[in-house]
Amino acid sequence: MPIYSENQFIFQNSNGVSLYIKREDLLHPVVSGNKFRKLKYNILEAKSLDCTTIITFGGAYSNHIVAVAYAGKKAGLKTIGIIRGDEIEKDVELNPTLKNAKLFGMELVFVSRSHYKNKHESEYVDELKAKYGSFYLVPEGGTNHFGVKGCEEILEPTDTLFDYIACSVGTGGTISGLINSLKEHQKVLGFPALKGAFIKEDIRKFAKNNQWDLISDYHFGGYAKINSDLVRFINTFKSDFNIPLDPVYTGKMMYGLFDKIEKNHFPDGSKILAIHTGGLQGIEGMNLKLEKQKLPKLI
Incomplete structure (x- = not known):
C-alpha cells in the first residue's frame, strides 16, 4: 500500500x-521525508539478495547516514558509513548526527576528502569488498534506480x-x-x-x-x-x-x-x-x- x-x-x-x-x-x-522513500526499495533489494551488510557514504551531518543506520538496524542489517573527512573522527561525540548513527549500530569509517572522491570508482568498491566481504552498496544520498x-x-x-x-x-x-x-x-x-x-x-x-x-x-x-x-x-x-x-x-x-x-x-x-x-x-x-x-x- x-x-x-x-x-x-x-x-x-x-x-x-x-x-x-x-x-x-x-x-x-528518524527516517523521514525523502530518506524514507529512497531507502524503501533499497532495503527490500538488499534483503532479497540475502545481503547482511549495507555500505553507504555521507558527510558529517548527513541525513542519509543516520537514516541508513536506523533503517538498517530495524531490518536486521549491519551498516557501515564511509564518512567524508578523516579530521572529523576525533569529534564524533560532539556531532549529533554521527553520534546517533553510532547509537543505531553503524560502523563509521572516516576517510580523507581526496579519498572520498573515489566513491564512484570500481577500484574503490573492490577495495571495500576486499576489506568487508559481500555487501549491498547504497550510493551517497540514496540516489539510484531503487531510490x-x-x-x-x-x-x-x-x-x-x-x-x-x-x-x-x-x-x-x-x-x-x-x-x-x-x-x-x-x-x-x-x-x-x-x-x-x-x-x-x-x-x-x-x-x-x-x-x-x-x-x-x-x-x-x-x-x-x-x-x-x-x-x-x-x-x-x-x-x-x-x-x-x-x-x-x-x-x-x-x-x-x-x-x-x-x-x-x-x-x-x-x-x-x-x-x-x-x-x-x-x-x-x-x-x-x-x-x-x-x-x-x-x-
Missing part, C-alpha cells in the same frame, strides 16, 4: 497563486490539481522520482542546495520527461552554507505556520518560492505544492556551527 502525506495550506496571494506543502517530514521520526522508484510514490492521485511541484535538490533522486510521476499539465521546479550545473546530468540519467527546471539562485553560497537572512526566514516560517524547515534543503527551497511568488514568477491562479523532504535532524548540528560563527540560532 502506498503511504501518503498531508498537504498543508500555506497562503494565497492577491493574484490567486496558492502554496501548499506536503509534510513528508512526518512520515517517520528514484521510491520517490515516484511521493505524489498521490489528488495532487493532480497542482500546476507546479517544488522540491529541494541534492543528489537528484527525489526530483527524478517526482518528474517521472507527473501528469502532462504539471512541472517540477528544483531548488539545488549545491552550486554548479553538474546536477542536471545526474537528473537526466533517471528523468523520463522534460517537465522540469532548476532554479539555482537560492543555494546561499553552496552546500550547507547559511546566513542570518536564511535563519531569520526559517524561524519566521516556523512561527507563522508551525512547520520547521531544515537549513540545508527545505529552508532554501521555501525561501526561493516565497521570493519567486513575490516577484510574480508564476501565472495568476497557479497552484504550487512544495515537498518537505525532512532533514530536521540536521538542525542541532547547524546550530553548533551558527554558534561558532556568532550568528542567530534556528528555533
